[in-house]
Amino acid sequence: MGKKGKSSAPDPAPTEAVDADAPPAAEPVPPVVVLYCGVCTYPPEYCEFGASLTRCKEWLKEEHSDLFDKYYSEEALQTKVGTLSLEAQVKLEKDMAKKEVKAEAKAEAALKKKMASQIIIKRIERTKRKHITSVFGLEAFDIDLKKAAKQFASKFATGASVSKNPQGLDEIVVSGDVSDEILEMIENEVGILKGIPADNVELVEEKKKKGAAE
Amino acid sequence: MFKKFAPSTDIAGHTPIKTSVQRSIRANVLSQWKIEPETLEAIWPKKEGLVHVKCREHVSIYTVHGEPLIFQHFDGPFYPTLRLLHKYPFILPMVKVDRGAIRFLLAGAHMMCPGLTSAGGYLPPADAALPAGTPVAIHAEGKEHAVGVGITKLSTEEIRAVNKGVGVETVTYLGDDLWALQTL
Numbered sequence: 001m002g003k004k005g006k007s008s009a010p011d012p013a014p015t016e017a018v019d020a021d022a023p024p025a026a027e028p029v030p031p032v033v034v035l036y037c038g039v040c041t042y043p044p045e046y047c048e049f050g051a052s053l054t055r056c057k058e059w060l061k062e063e064h065s066d067l068f069d070k071y072y073s074e075e076a077l078q079t080k081v082g083t084l085s086l087e088a089q090v091k092l093e094k095d096m097a098k099k100e101v102k103a104e105a106k107a108e109a110a111l112k113k114k115m116a117s118q119i120i121i122k123r124i125e126r127t128k129r130k131h132i133t134s135v136f137g138l139e140a141f142d143i144d145l146k147k148a149a150k151q152f153a154s155k156f157a158t159g160a161s162v163s164k165n166p167q168g169l170d171e172i173v174v175s176g177d178v179s180d181e182i183l184e185m186i187e188n189e190v191g192i193l194k195g196i197p198a199d200n201v202e203l204v205e206e207k208k209k210k211g212a213a214e
Numbered sequence: 215m216f217k218k219f220a221p222s223t224d225i226a227g228h229t230p231i232k233t234s235v236q237r238s239i240r241a242n243v244l245s246q247w248k249i250e251p252e253t254l255e256a257i258w259p260k261k262e263g264l265v266h267v268k269c270r271e272h273v274s275i276y277t278v279h280g281e282p283l284i285f286q287h288f289d290g291p292f293y294p295t296l297r298l299l300h301k302y303p304f305i306l307p308m309v310k311v312d313r314g315a316i317r318f319l320l321a322g323a324h325m326m327c328p329g330l331t332s333a334g335g336y337l338p339p340a341d342a343a344l345p346a347g348t349p350v351a352i353h354a355e356g357k358e359h360a361v362g363v364g365i366t367k368l369s370t371e372e373i374r375a376v377n378k379g380v381g382v383e384t385v386t387y388l389g390d391d392l393w394a395l396q397t398l
Contacts, residue, residue: 029253032300034359049317050389
């Protein structure tokens with residue numbers, strides 16, 4: 001009886017202490033999930049400082065129209081002006097608009113270059129019987145050359161590597177005469193070879209003697 | 215620091231780190247940032263190895279499963295990547311700059327004192343003053359998320375007093391090359 005009385009008294013104290021410690025310590029704080037703009041990868045509130053505000057706004061309106069209202073509604077725009085004076089705000093907007101136009105022009109120029117650039121598939125004679133195939137120009141289409149080389153090597157069970165041609169640019173060299181197969185692969189957009197219009201590809205034959213096929 | 219950073223050319227090597235070194239990094243991070251051990255456990259479980267990516271100019275990035283989490287310059291203080299900071303905004307003390315400075319910050323400029331002391335800026339009050347050389351989260355006036363991570367060049371009291379020159383050096387900012395790297 002006495003024991004019971006004694007043991008019950010200290011009991012609540014340690015359990016209380018343990019309880020007080022346990023909840024705050026046991027829970028990790030969950031991360032804040034941030035939405036990033038699909039166009040410029042910034043959080044949407046910073047899109048105005050990126051180079052693609054109009055596209056960002058369109059994207060946001062389509063995907064998350066509630067956030068669009070939050071950031072671009074009339075009152076939001078008013079409060080955003082904040083502590084900047086009127087001229088400073090106007091200047092800021094002009095600068096941003098100029099930057100955006102420049103970025104658009106750059107993106108367009110890059111796209112045009114992409115369309116105009118060619119992929120050249122060369123069939124080069126190594127010795128009388130042996131050939132190597134060289135693929136030049138895949139870089140313009142944002143293809144990872146190393147991965148493409150690996151893909152060719154596994155497909156054709158032969159060696160493929162990325163090397164620099166005499167002009168100093170990168171090309172993929174595949175051993176064996178596989179130029180037709182590569183053309184097919186490009187047309188069918190196999191694996192990593194995506195986004196290449198078939199007319200940009202050219203097949204060339206060369207008889208130059210390369211020192212040693214790399 | 216990450217104004218121009220191309221993974222193809224600027225990375226010297228990836229190595230997994232020894233557990234003893236990992237433990238020391240974990241202890242340092244817990245002491246330098248305002249983070250609870252459980253939260254750090256959720257970001258970087260004890261079981262997971264940390265991979266050390268060496269970059270040029272003695273910059274080291276530590277990644278877990280390819281995702282960069284922490285980086286440091288030489289043996290200096292540890293900084294979280296901006297993406298990590300967005301997920302857990304409380305781990306670093308906050309300073310705020312006013313709106314006019316945002317576009318310069320997004321181009322990689324350092325934060326000058328007037329941007330921090332003007333009407334739109336915010337510095338911690340005197341009782342929570344930060345000494346020079348503290349990593350801080352840089353927020354922007356009117357914005358919810360951090361725009362960069364920096365290190366104070368002067369203590370917050372000095373920034374208020376002197377109000378000239380660089381106040382916070384920008385280490386990484388939104389849209390720099392480290393931001394563009396989702397995996398390493």
